[in-house]
Structure formats: structure tokens, C-alpha cells
Amino acid sequence: MRYRIPDGVLFQTVDNEAVVLHVDSGHYFGLNVVATRSWQLLAEHGTEEAVVAGLVEEFDVDETTAHKDFAQLLQDLLGRGLVVPEADAAA
Amino acid sequence: MFDYVLYSQRIRSSFPLHHVPEQPLAPGALPDIQVTVRFDANVATSNQSGWTLVRQLEGRGWSLRTERQASATDSALRLDVTSTGRRSVVTIGPHGSSIDIAAQLSTETDEAYSEQLSGWITGSLLAQALVLRGHAVLHASVVATPAGAVAFLGDSGHGKSSLAAHLVQAGYQFVADDHLVLSRNAAAPAALFGPPRLRLVADPAGAMERARDADGKVYVPVHRPTERHRHVQVAAILELGGYLAEEAPVYIEPLAATAALALLMRHRFVQAEVYDGATAATLRQLAKVAADVPVYRLHRPRGLDRLPDVASSIVKHIAARGAPS
Numbered sequence: 001m002r003y004r005i006p007d008g009v010l011f012q013t014v015d016n017e018a019v020v021l022h023v024d025s026g027h028y029f030g031l032n033v034v035a036t037r038s039w040q041l042l043a044e045h046g047t048e049e050a051v052v053a054g055l056v057e058e059f060d061v062d063e064t065t066a067h068k069d070f071a072q073l074l075q076d077l078l079g080r081g082l083v084v085p086e087a088d089a090a091a
Numbered sequence: 092m093f094d095y096v097l098y099s100q101r102i103r104s105s106f107p108l109h110h111v112p113e114q115p116l117a118p119g120a121l122p123d124i125q126v127t128v129r130f131d132a133n134v135a136t137s138n139q140s141g142w143t144l145v146r147q148l149e150g151r152g153w154s155l156r157t158e159r160q161a162s163a164t165d166s167a168l169r170l171d172v173t174s175t176g177r178r179s180v181v182t183i184g185p186h187g188s189s190i191d192i193a194a195q196l197s198t199e200t201d202e203a204y205s206e207q208l209s210g211w212i213t214g215s216l217l218a219q220a221l222v223l224r225g226h227a228v229l230h231a232s233v234v235a236t237p238a239g240a241v242a243f244l245g246d247s248g249h250g251k252s253s254l255a256a257h258l259v260q261a262g263y264q265f266v267a268d269d270h271l272v273l274s275r276n277a278a279a280p281a282a283l284f285g286p287p288r289l290r291l292v293a294d295p296a297g298a299m300e301r302a303r304d305a306d307g308k309v310y311v312p313v314h315r316p317t318e319r320h321r322h323v324q325v326a327a328i329l330e331l332g333g334y335l336a337e338e339a340p341v342y343i344e345p346l347a348a349t350a351a352l353a354l355l356m357r358h359r360f361v362q363a364e365v366y367d368g369a370t371a372a373t374l375r376q377l378a379k380v381a382a383d384v385p386v387y388r389l390h391r392p393r394g395l396d397r398l399p400d401v402a403s404s405i406v407k408h409i410a411a412r413g414a415p416s
Contacts, residue, residue, distance in 0.1 A: 010371050014378045015348040021356065023370050028353035 239326025
């Protein structure tokens, strides 16, 4: 499954962390350092596998933990409309 | 024509602005913002062609419709406002270079309306023009302390003007009321000087003859020397939230940068996407503010008699951090 950031979602880093803003709803979502890097990897590569591989390489974390943590973050982002499956991105 | 300097902008107005000292432009100099006021018994209905609705608000006795020009490059705004039965149509020109007001009025000698109109121009309309000029504008009152400018963020009625008024009375320099306009040119986040007047809750005994805004506030002039500095570096930003009990101590809660950025975005004076990329541009500007300037949430006790204690705690806290580098 591929994912992408829909139009109207803005991402801004500040002090190694980030804020994601859904322009239409006006909702903000804060990302810690790992979540910020996860977002950047997802925006760049579009797949869960690539994000997990990137996290394992860059942080002191095993694949199982990285997968579990990112799956939780992804569900949160999907639920808030900050990330969408690629097929739905144009909708 | 009347010339002024507000928020470091040279303003030429066909209408005299109350409480703002005139500062004639140098011969041959062009204004940054031209303000034109035309009084008309019948203000024309907006022509919808080429304009897109961005916001429509209504309250008791007033309505505001904001439209933007469809063209993304030459951003312009049009406001159709009805207040206390009078209608005005305002066009803020491309890049905020002009503010044209067609105001419904039977006579120009209505002093109360004249003050209201002046306050509107130097307040909300100028702030919106500055947004089109690329400035980040927050809903805040600002006072300069020896450590730098301190801005009080808050929704209407949360006491930011009262706190600023108290600090000015205590000898600190007034910078701006209702709008923190950030410089576009300063190396570090810096506040520009606004009109030298505060909007305060009307004193019922003394304000019977004064012009009141829709929220019941009146304009009170503030002494300020003619603008000597172009801006003052921002030392701290405090959000005024709800009140604590009267006997509670003042608590100044520091916010992490991401929380600060979300908070600053929530206090933008203009929330709508008034030109393509406006929100993204402001997000970038405010991220720098959140990274460079400490942002706090102020928890303060209720009661006017605790105001000196609140003000003193803020000044001590800012001074302890030292002047911004």
C-alpha cells in the first residue's frame, strides 16, 4: 500500500520536531523527533516498509518495534486525514 | 491628504486618522499604502465576478463578507461590511498597496462614526493589508521592556489591552495594541510600532459621548515618542488564557516549540487563505518565531487588584532571561 500527503496538509519543522496542519479543518498535530523523521520518510517514499527501514537505519530501534510504532502513528495520521492511501489522494 | 507612518509603512490617507501624529512624506516619496475614503449614500452592491468568497461572518447588528480576487499573483481582498445599519465596501489592493473604502454615510460630520472609521482603518483594515504585504500578524498587544518586546496573545476579552495599558502606565514603552506585526526584514523576530492608542473596555461613566466599537470598546490615546526605531526585537510571547482563583500565584508556563507554533498559528489575525500559499508562508514565518522566541502560557489570578502583581511577575521573568541576542 502506498500513501501520500493530501493537498491542504502543511508540514513545518521547528527545533527538530514538527507541526502538521490540516488547513481546511484548522487542526494541528505535533510530531516528536522520530515521528517527524517518519513523516519525512513517508512523504519521500510513500510506503510503510521504506519508513521502517529508514527508522531502523537512523535510530537505535529494532524492526519489530519500529514497525509497531509507525503503524500506530500511521493509523493516527490516516484517522485525522493528514495522510491518505495513494488511490484516494486525488479525491 | 494626510501622511502617517504606522508599522514602518508610509501611509497617505484622504481621511484623517485619529490619535496618529502626521509625518509628512519627503518630497517625491511615494506611500507604501494609499488609503482612500469615499462617502456615498448608496454603496454599490458587490460585483461577484472574479471574486471568491473566503469568509462570511454575522453577529448581532453586523455582518462581514470577505472575498479574494481569483488571481493568485495579484492578491486583493474585498470586504462587504454592515454595522449598525451602515454599509461599507472595502477593497484592499494587490499586495496591500491600497485600502479603498466606500462608506455609506449621509454626512461626514458624524464624529463618533469618524472615530470608529479611523479605528477600523488603523486596526483591522491595515492589519489585513499588512498580511497581503507578506507580514505575519498576530492578535496581540505589545509593550517594550528593557529586555525587548513582550507580546500578549489572546482572544477579545482576555485582557491583553488591559495588561498592556497597565505596563504603559508603569513606564514601559507602548508598541501596538491588538496587532503584533512582525518585521519582514529584521534578522530576528521583531515587532513593528502601531498606532499610539489602546482599545479598552469603556468606562460607563465617562464614555457616554465616545465612539464605541461593536464590542463596546473605546479608543484611548497613548503617549509615544515619534517612531525612533523601525522595530523592537521580541523577547517573549505570552498567551493569556483563562483565569485562576483570586488568591492563586502567577504561573508562567513555558511551551515546547511545536506547541508554541500551533499556538501562534491559532492567534493569526487572518486565518483565511487570502492568497495562494498564505497559510504556508505564515507557518514558515511563525516557525522561526517559535524557534527563536520563548512562548509561554500565562496562568494568572482573577481580579483587577492582582494586575500589578501579574505585570510585575511577567517583567521579572523576562528580565531574568536577559535581552534577546
